[in-house]
Amino acid sequence: MYIIGLTGNIATGKSTVLRYLQQKGAYVLDADKLAHESMQQGTHTYWAIVDAFGSDILQPDGAIDRPKLGKVVFGDPAKLARLEAIVHPAVFDLARRELAGLETPVVVMEAIKLLEAGQLVTLCDEVWVVTATPTTQLQRLRETRNITEVEAKQRMAAQSAQEEKIKQADRVIANNGTTAALFASLDQAWADVLQKAANR
DSSP: OOOEEEEOTTTTSHHHHHHHHHHHTTTEEEEHHHHHHSSSTTTTHHHHHHHHHOOHHHHTOOOOHHHHHHHHHHHHHHHHHHHHHHHHHHHHHHHHHHTTOOOOSEEEEEEEEEEEESSSSOOOOOEEEOOHHHHHHHHHHHHHOOOHHHHHHHHHTTOOOHHHHHHHEEEEEEEOOOHHHHHHHHHHHHHHHHHHHHHH
16 A cells, blocks of 8 residues: 655644545545554553653543643643654554555645654655645644644644654645635646555
8 A cells, every 4th residue: 555644743734744645535534543543542552641640630530631741841842842752653663564454556644743753754655744834833732722822833833843753754735725725836747646545
């Protein structure tokens, strides 16, 4: 199968791209969902996170309170790095396991930290980076996440520079215009991928 790694900074529109490619026939593998899965109560990852950040990040039923954990790590690069060092290897293992059981021509694996996580990108045949201007990102974050401007900027600042991702991209999907313009560029990109997949 042909595997596209899809990434981009927060609120660039990766989910819109993902949904469109899924409609085109791609099998979608969402690394964030795998991260959720890895943090389920009782897993090795769960206990490592509780050990690292304490029981204050737990809900009354014992499950990890992801928004609360987010507030702890997004303002502290060292804590964010510590969390990622726990979660990334678990996500890689789950992704590899899921891919091994698939029979499909094209997979799109979406991961916001695809390029920073190290191992995950090794599973991909090519990397697509979705981009947007900081102003567009901020506006989308405020509208979709119901957070303050300060929190939005904090989350944007916690990510690696968009320019660094672009340097490692095989294809850049600019998403500042209309949905129609985005879909037109994706149609062309998808046609190219199908050709590559067919030629393997």
